[in-house]
Amino acid sequence: MSRRLHPAVAGAQPFQLSERDPDAPLFGSEEGRDRLEAILSRYPTKRAALLPLLGYAQELHGWISTGDMEEIAGVLELTPAYVWSVASFYTMYNKHPAGRHMIQVCTNISCHLNGAPRVLEEFLEQTGTVEGETTEDGRFTVLEAECLGACGFATAVQINDAFHENVTPERVAEILASLDGPESS
Amino acid sequence: MAYPYRDDRETTTILSRHMGEPEARSLSGWLERGGYEALRKAVQMEPDEITDVVKDSGLRGRGGAGFPTGMKWSFMPSEPSGPHYLCANADESEPGAFKDREIMRWTPHLLIEGCLIAARAIRAPHVYLYVRGEFFPVIRILNQAVVEAYEAGYLGESVCGGGWSCDLTVHIGAGAYIAGEETGLMSSLMGGRAEPWMKPPFPAQRGVFGAPTTVNNVETLASVPGIVMNGSAWYRQWGSEKSPGTKLWCCSGNLTKPGNYELELGIPLGEIIHDVCGGPPEGRKVKAVLPGGSSTAFLTADELDCVTTYEGLLEAGSALGTASPIVLDETAEIVPAMRRIAQFYAHESCGQCVQCREGTAWITKILRRFEEGDGEPRDLDTLYDLCDQLTGRTICVLADSVVFPLRSSLDKFRHEYEALMRRGASVPT
Numbered sequence: 001m002s003r004r005l006h007p008a009v010a011g012a013q014p015f016q017l018s019e020r021d022p023d024a025p026l027f028g029s030e031e032g033r034d035r036l037e038a039i040l041s042r043y044p045t046k047r048a049a050l051l052p053l054l055g056y057a058q059e060l061h062g063w064i065s066t067g068d069m070e071e072i073a074g075v076l077e078l079t080p081a082y083v084w085s086v087a088s089f090y091t092m093y094n095k096h097p098a099g100r101h102m103i104q105v106c107t108n109i110s111c112h113l114n115g116a117p118r119v120l121e122e123f124l125e126q127t128g129t130v131e132g133e134t135t136e137d138g139r140f141t142v143l144e145a146e147c148l149g150a151c152g153f154a155t156a157v158q159i160n161d162a163f164h165e166n167v168t169p170e171r172v173a174e175i176l177a178s179l180d181g182p183e184s185s
Numbered sequence: 186m187a188y189p190y191r192d193d194r195e196t197t198t199i200l201s202r203h204m205g206e207p208e209a210r211s212l213s214g215w216l217e218r219g220g221y222e223a224l225r226k227a228v229q230m231e232p233d234e235i236t237d238v239v240k241d242s243g244l245r246g247r248g249g250a251g252f253p254t255g256m257k258w259s260f261m262p263s264e265p266s267g268p269h270y271l272c273a274n275a276d277e278s279e280p281g282a283f284k285d286r287e288i289m290r291w292t293p294h295l296l297i298e299g300c301l302i303a304a305r306a307i308r309a310p311h312v313y314l315y316v317r318g319e320f321f322p323v324i325r326i327l328n329q330a331v332v333e334a335y336e337a338g339y340l341g342e343s344v345c346g347g348g349w350s351c352d353l354t355v356h357i358g359a360g361a362y363i364a365g366e367e368t369g370l371m372s373s374l375m376g377g378r379a380e381p382w383m384k385p386p387f388p389a390q391r392g393v394f395g396a397p398t399t400v401n402n403v404e405t406l407a408s409v410p411g412i413v414m415n416g417s418a419w420y421r422q423w424g425s426e427k428s429p430g431t432k433l434w435c436c437s438g439n440l441t442k443p444g445n446y447e448l449e450l451g452i453p454l455g456e457i458i459h460d461v462c463g464g465p466p467e468g469r470k471v472k473a474v475l476p477g478g479s480s481t482a483f484l485t486a487d488e489l490d491c492v493t494t495y496e497g498l499l500e501a502g503s504a505l506g507t508a509s510p511i512v513l514d515e516t517a518e519i520v521p522a523m524r525r526i527a528q529f530y531a532h533e534s535c536g537q538c539v540q541c542r543e544g545t546a547w548i549t550k551i552l553r554r555f556e557e558g559d560g561e562p563r564d565l566d567t568l569y570d571l572c573d574q575l576t577g578r579t580i581c582v583l584a585d586s587v588v589f590p591l592r593s594s595l596d597k598f599r600h601e602y603e604a605l606m607r608r609g610a611s612v613p614t
Contacts, residue, residue, distance in 0.1 A: 008335060009328040012355035014321035042354040044268070044394050050376035051359060055318075076376075089378040089535075090359035092318050108280045109479050110437035110511055112525045146362065146529055147280040147479075148319055151437035151509070152444045161321035 010038035011052025013059055014161040016092070018100050020062035026071050032056075036075060046076045050086055054093055063094035091146075099134040099141035101179050103127070104158045105167075107144050110151035115168065119155045120144055122169040126176055139179075197423075199411045199431055200404065201447040204291040210326055212333040215294040221339055223410035227302045228347035230413075233263070235306040239409060241417035243429040247284075248274055248365075248402030249478070249506050251428075251495045254409075260389035261307040261397050269309040270393050272374065272400040273300050275316040276358050276365040280479035280529055281509035284433035285403035287445050289316070290323045292407070293330035297353065299406030301344060302413055304351050307399050312353040315370050318360055331355055362533035366581045367400040369535065380535050381581035404433060424450035428494035432508050439465040439514035451497065455489035458512055465514035473513045473598070477506020479526045480586030482593035483519075504589070519598040520605055523591060524552035530587040541584035544575045548587060555605040565602060568595060 005013070026032050039052045050072065057068040069083040076083075087093045094102075103123055107116040120142075124131060127140040134141040150156035153165035157175070164175055208214035215221070227235055240255025261269060273296070277285040289296055300312045314331075316324055331353060334340040342350050356374055363369040364379035371393040373379035392398025408430065412420045421429045428450040434457055437443045441463030448457065454476055458464060465471060471486045476493070482503040484491070491501035498505045513522060531545035548571055551564050572592045575584040595602065 006332045006335060008331050008340070008353060009355050012316070012324060012328060012357045014324055016321065042352075045375065047376035048374060048394075051373065052356065055357060055359065086376065086378055090318075090361050092360035107525070108529055109475075109522060109525050110281055112522065113438045113511070113513060113517055146532055147278055149277050149283045149286050149317065151281050151283050151511070152435060154437060154443070158319060163322055
C-alpha cells in the first residue's frame with residue numbers, strides 16, 4: 001500500500017482503520033520513511049510531528065505500543081516518557097490492541113435526550129461485551145463516547161472511521177450485521 | 186444535511202448555499218460556483234485593506250467568544266520579524282455544535298479560501314488547519330480539497346500567480362475537547378498535551394512555535410470570502426449593529442426537525458425552535474433550552490422571546506456561544522441532563538487547575554446522587570459553593586463552562602432537584 005502523500009496531508013490520515021498490519025515496521029519501510037520526511041517538512045520543530053506520528057503508528061498497527069512510542073521518541077529526539085505523557089492525554093490513541101470494529105456510541109446531551117443510553121446497551125448486549133472491553137474473538141470494542149459533533153443526527157455512532165447517524169436500538173442488529181462475518185480461522 | 190429554511194436561499198445564505206450539493210466539494214464544482222474569486226481579489230489587496238473590510242463588516246468570532254475578527258487580526262504585528270501563523274480551529278467539540286463539520290464536509294474549498302484570505306491579512310506564510318480527530322470522513326474530504334488546491338496553484342508558491350506564497354497543513358487531533366481552546370490548540374499543535382496556558386502573552390504576541398499567531402474558527406473563516414468579495418455593507422444587511430451577518434444554528438435535542446440552519450442573527454429564539462425546527466416532537470411543550478451549546482445557561486419556556494444576537498442572549502442571562510440550541514421538552518428531566526453535561530466537562534478537564542479537575546468530578550458525583558434519588562439538602566449548597574469556586578479562577582474557561590448551565594438549572598429548576606432528595610430528607614425553605 002505504498003503511496004506518496006502530499007506533504008500537506010501526510011500527517012492527517014484517518015488512523016482508526018479496520019485493516020491493520022501489527023508487524024509492519026514504522027520507519028523501516030519506504031512508505032514509513034516518506035511519511036516521516038513529509039511530516040517533518042511541515043513544522044518548524046521536530047516535536048510538532050509527535051501527534052501525526054502517533055496517528056501513523058495507530059493507522060498501521062491499530063494501536064500504539066510502548067515499542068512504537070520508543071521508536072517515535074528516537075526519531076524526534078524526545079524521551080519515551082514524554083511521548084507516553086502526550087499519548088496518554090488523548091483518548092483516541094489506543095494504548096492496547098482494540099477490536100477490529102471499534103464502536104463508539106455518543107451518549108452526550110443531545111444524543112442522551114434521544115435515547116443514546118439504550119443504543120449503547122443494545123450494542124453491549126448484542127456484542128456480548130462490557131463498556132471499554134473487547135470481545136474475546138477480537139471483533140468488537142464498544143465504548144461510550146463524548147460528543148461526536150453530530151448532535152442533529154442523534155444518536156451518533158462512530159465505527160472505526162465511519163459515522164452512523166440517527167441510530168436507534170432497533171437498527172443495532174442491522175449495523176452489526178453489515179460490518180463483516182464471524183472471524184474465520 | 187442542511188435544511189433550507191427559506192425559499193429565497195440565494196439571497197439569505199452565505200455559508201450553507203451549496204450544502205447538500207456533492208459537486209461543490211470538488212475544485213471544478215467549486216469554481217463553477219464562483220469559488221476562489223474572492224481570493225483572486227484579495228491577493229491584489231494590501232493586507233491592511235483586507236483587515237479593514239472585515240473590521241467594517243463587524244464579523245465576530247463564531248467559535249463561542251464572539252470577539253471581533255478584524256480587530257483580532259489587527260493585533261498581529263504589521264512588520265514581521267519572523268514567520269506568523271494562522272491556526273484554523275476545526276476542533277469542533279462543544280456538545281450541541283455541528284456546524285464546522287457541515288462546512289467542511291460540503292464546502293471544503295470555502296474554508297481553504299477563507300484561510301488563505303485571512304493568512305494574507307495577517308501576513309502568515311503558513312496555515313495550520315487543526316481538525317478534530319474523530320471527523321475521519323470530513324478529513325478525507327478536506328485532504329482531497331487541499332491537494333487539489335495545491336495542484337491548481339491556489340496554495341503554495343505564488344497564490345493565484347500573484348507572487349505571494351502560502352502553505353496550509355492539515356493537522357488532526359486525537360480526542361481532547363480542550364484542544365478547541367485556542368492556547369490548548371497551540372499546545373497540542375506543538376506536540377504536547379493540549380493544556381491551555383495563561384494569557385498574556387496573547388497569541389498575537391506569542392503563539393504557536395513562539396511566533397505571533399491568530400486562531401480563528403472555521404465558520405468565521407468561511408464567512409470571510411463573501412465579505413471580501415461583496416464588501417462590509419453587503420454583510421451588514423443582515424443582523425444587528427453589534428451582531429451583523431448570518432450564522433449557522435445547530436439545533437438539536439427534542440426537536441421535530443433538528444439540523445443546521447443558516448439564519449440572520451437577531452431572530453427570536455422561539456421562532457427558531459418552533460417555526461424553523463418544528464418544536465418538540467408530537468406536540469410536546471418546551472421545558473428548557475441551552476441556547477448556545479452545553480456551556481451556556483438554561484433558558485425556560487417563558488424566556489424564548491429573546492433575540493438571537495450576541496447582546497440579546499447576554500441580556501436574557503445566557504449566551505450565543507456556538508449558536509447551538511439544545512432543546513429539552515416536557516418529558517426530559519433536568520437533573521440527568523445536567524449530570525450528563527457535567528460528566529462531559531469532568532472527562533475533558535485537562536487537569537492543570539485543581540478547581541476544575543476536582544470540581545467538575547465532584548459536581549458529577551453529586552448530580553449522580555440526585556439522579557439516584559439520594560440527594561441531600563446540603564448538596565444544593567455544595568453545588569452553589571462549587572459554582573463560586575469554579576468561576577474565574579482557572580487558566581481557561583472550561584470550569585466556567587459547566588457553571589453556566591449548572592447554576593441556572595439550580596436557580597430555575599430547583600424543584601426538580603428537590604424531587605430527587607433522599608426520602609425523609611427535609612427540604613429547606
